[in-house]
Amino acid sequence: xxxxxxxxxxxxxxxxxxxxxxxxxxxxxxxxxxxxxxxxxxxxxxxxxxxxxxxxxxxxxxxxxxxxxxxxxxxxxxxxxxxxxxxxxxxxxxxxxxxxxxxxxxxxxxxxxxxxxxxxxxxxxxxxxxxxxxxxxxxxxxxxxxxxxxxxxxxxxxxxxxxxxxxxxxxxxxxxxxxxxxxxxxxxxxxxxxxxxxxxxxxxxxxxxxxxxxxxxxxxxxxxxxxxxxxxxxxxxxxxxxxxxxxxxxxxxxxxxxxxxxxxxxxxxxxxxxxxxxxxxxxxxxxxxxxxxxxxxxxxxxxxxxxxxxxxxxxxxxxxxxxxxxxxxxxxxxxxxxxxxxxxxxxxxxxxxxxxxxxxxxxxxxxxxxxxxxxxxxxxxxxxxxxxxx
Amino acid sequence: xxxxxxxxxxxxxxxxxxxxxxxxxxxxxxxxxxxxxxxxxxxxxxxxxxxxxxxxxxxxxxxxxxxxxxxxxxxxxxxxxxxxxxxxxxxxxxxxxxxxxxxxxxxxxxxxxxxxxxxxxxxxxxxxxxxxxxxxxxxxxxxxxxxxxxxxxxxxxxxxxxxxxxxxxxxxxxxxxxxxxxxxxxxxxxxxxxxxxxxxxxxxxxxxxxxxxxxxxxxxxxxxxxxxxxxxxxxxxxxxxxxxxxxxxxxxxxxxxxxxxxxxxxxxxxxxxxxxxxxxxxxxxxxxxxxxxxxxxxxxxxxxxxxxxxxxxxxx
Numbered sequence: 001x002x003x004x005x006x007x008x009x010x011x012x013x014x015x016x017x018x019x020x021x022x023x024x025x026x027x028x029x030x031x032x033x034x035x036x037x038x039x040x041x042x043x044x045x046x047x048x049x050x051x052x053x054x055x056x057x058x059x060x061x062x063x064x065x066x067x068x069x070x071x072x073x074x075x076x077x078x079x080x081x082x083x084x085x086x087x088x089x090x091x092x093x094x095x096x097x098x099x100x101x102x103x104x105x106x107x108x109x110x111x112x113x114x115x116x117x118x119x120x121x122x123x124x125x126x127x128x129x130x131x132x133x134x135x136x137x138x139x140x141x142x143x144x145x146x147x148x149x150x151x152x153x154x155x156x157x158x159x160x161x162x163x164x165x166x167x168x169x170x171x172x173x174x175x176x177x178x179x180x181x182x183x184x185x186x187x188x189x190x191x192x193x194x195x196x197x198x199x200x201x202x203x204x205x206x207x208x209x210x211x212x213x214x215x216x217x218x219x220x221x222x223x224x225x226x227x228x229x230x231x232x233x234x235x236x237x238x239x240x241x242x243x244x245x246x247x248x249x250x251x252x253x254x255x256x257x258x259x260x261x262x263x264x265x266x267x268x269x270x271x272x273x274x275x276x277x278x279x280x281x282x283x284x285x286x287x288x289x290x291x292x293x294x295x296x297x298x299x300x301x302x303x304x305x306x307x308x309x310x311x312x313x314x315x316x317x318x319x320x321x322x323x324x325x326x327x328x329x330x331x332x333x334x335x336x337x338x339x340x341x342x343x344x345x346x347x348x349x350x351x352x353x354x355x356x357x358x359x360x361x362x363x364x365x366x367x368x369x370x371x372x373x374x375x376x377x378x379x380x381x382x383x384x385x386x387x388x389x390x
Numbered sequence: 391x392x393x394x395x396x397x398x399x400x401x402x403x404x405x406x407x408x409x410x411x412x413x414x415x416x417x418x419x420x421x422x423x424x425x426x427x428x429x430x431x432x433x434x435x436x437x438x439x440x441x442x443x444x445x446x447x448x449x450x451x452x453x454x455x456x457x458x459x460x461x462x463x464x465x466x467x468x469x470x471x472x473x474x475x476x477x478x479x480x481x482x483x484x485x486x487x488x489x490x491x492x493x494x495x496x497x498x499x500x501x502x503x504x505x506x507x508x509x510x511x512x513x514x515x516x517x518x519x520x521x522x523x524x525x526x527x528x529x530x531x532x533x534x535x536x537x538x539x540x541x542x543x544x545x546x547x548x549x550x551x552x553x554x555x556x557x558x559x560x561x562x563x564x565x566x567x568x569x570x571x572x573x574x575x576x577x578x579x580x581x582x583x584x585x586x587x588x589x590x591x592x593x594x595x596x597x598x599x600x601x602x603x604x605x606x607x608x609x610x611x612x613x614x615x616x617x618x619x620x621x622x623x624x625x626x627x628x629x630x631x632x633x634x635x636x637x638x639x640x641x642x643x644x645x646x647x648x649x650x651x652x653x654x655x656x657x658x659x660x661x662x663x664x665x666x667x668x669x670x671x672x673x674x675x676x677x678x679x680x681x682x683x684x685x686x687x688x689x690x691x692x693x694x695x696x697x698x699x700x701x702x703x704x705x706x
Binding site: 052067091208 | 441442443445446452453456457458459461463465467468469470473474476478480482483484486487488489491492494497517518520521524525
């Protein structure tokens, strides 16, 4: 039943990709994603992984190569971060529109300027409308498990969409953690070989990526939207099967001590572990605080998130990317408010921007945010950036 | 003997008696009348046959052959974006390599073709093309050079010749049209040390088809530069485009040659060249040029041709 390992999370991510028996990897180096593809190239160089490793000349070409490879029928992987993601983003839209089950790991990092190699969710939020399925890992174990899950979901004939697995750059990607790495037979049992519906094959010619005139474009986009919506059931089903096989069960929204909570923190990614520590600390002081963590970001799990937070009076919503709306909410908070709009229950929503460009977020910061959310009496307040130096 | 020379040493070639009847690029597309691009591409596809996967850049040839739900392609074809067809073909080629090796498929003989216009080749897509050539993927790249961005309305590219009027290099009180000389794309391909580079013209179809066939036989990257008249953008009659293409070769404006394993080989020596003025006069994009301008162009063309002869080891 697998084996217990203690390695850097990036290395574990690469090992998981190798265990998934990937055929083609096309990648360009960018911090903090580099360790993932470095290790994959080593596995290929040493003969441990039978795959083509294409060291492309840019992230734009990385995603373009992945589209060619996936359209040809090969199981395909890449990884990126930040500016690299921004460069490849044009092609990311095309990957999902062409319904190609590419899997990409994104080591989340801030966007320039000023240049920052450190973690926030600017790249994740920039990519939220690319039409990809997006999951977010909290720890190393989830990175491994979400990688297998990504291929499983992407290649399901009811889905056929690319999947992006996010992990926080450095604060998760470069940590050494204890994890359970499944063995090959277990992965093979969960993840059958990729069987494309259509592929580039001279014995059965098809045309990929034609011109869409105004009389067809809307229908094509509607079909794509429907595919993303329909994927949620398959995503949940694939997690259920994963749990039954591996004993680790996942769902779109994870909760921690929310049953009787008056104030619930809504977070994503590895920062949630600090949030849990803060919840424990506040609970020890008799304060009814809980945590709801979004694991599935696209398609957005609105009903699941509402169920998780509906009992609370106050919500503390964390945004980890500047989005420059000039309005009242960050992107995550706007999503949260949108699921409350049609409900009779309107908790007090306080939105905080934290951890931008790698700024440390402490247990004390969480306590400060919970205190602010609990004491403002339900008055609407625009978002607030935490930890700004005067 | 180099890789390319070895691969083509037994090549017999096409002639007017053994032209393939196959039409991977079928009639019924929507190209303009007299389009040199579609003509050249059709000839290339006839030479390649049906066991091929085609990756298209955004451009005229993508637009006119693929409006959904129709397609002019009888072979698998993919279009992704403007600047990345070389990266897409690299992915397809790598996928076939991996899947054949792993026993997932058994299709070892498929040819991989990428094509794009001059804007997509010499400008926006040059990075992806350079990357794919440098990494040595086994593919053919065809540049369909009509010397401007014709698909978007005749804007200048780095492959537009000096003096040509386009919508972004217009003729005006302070402008004679394009102010720079045509970028040497075949030379840039040669500088990548790939096994095969050639120029070809649809006015010389047998030569063009033989070069395409050779490119498909040679392992590694092959770069083909096709002269592709555009009556719409060059302001000439649709029925004149082949004549213009022929004149381009006869006036030394577009010489035909191969570079096999780095060795230049002249395809045909222009013994009695026609004046460049005769070529320029066939197209209204050059009509504003003065005698002095034309003389300067003639001198440049003569010098370039002399340089090419030297590279080919041919006496002037």
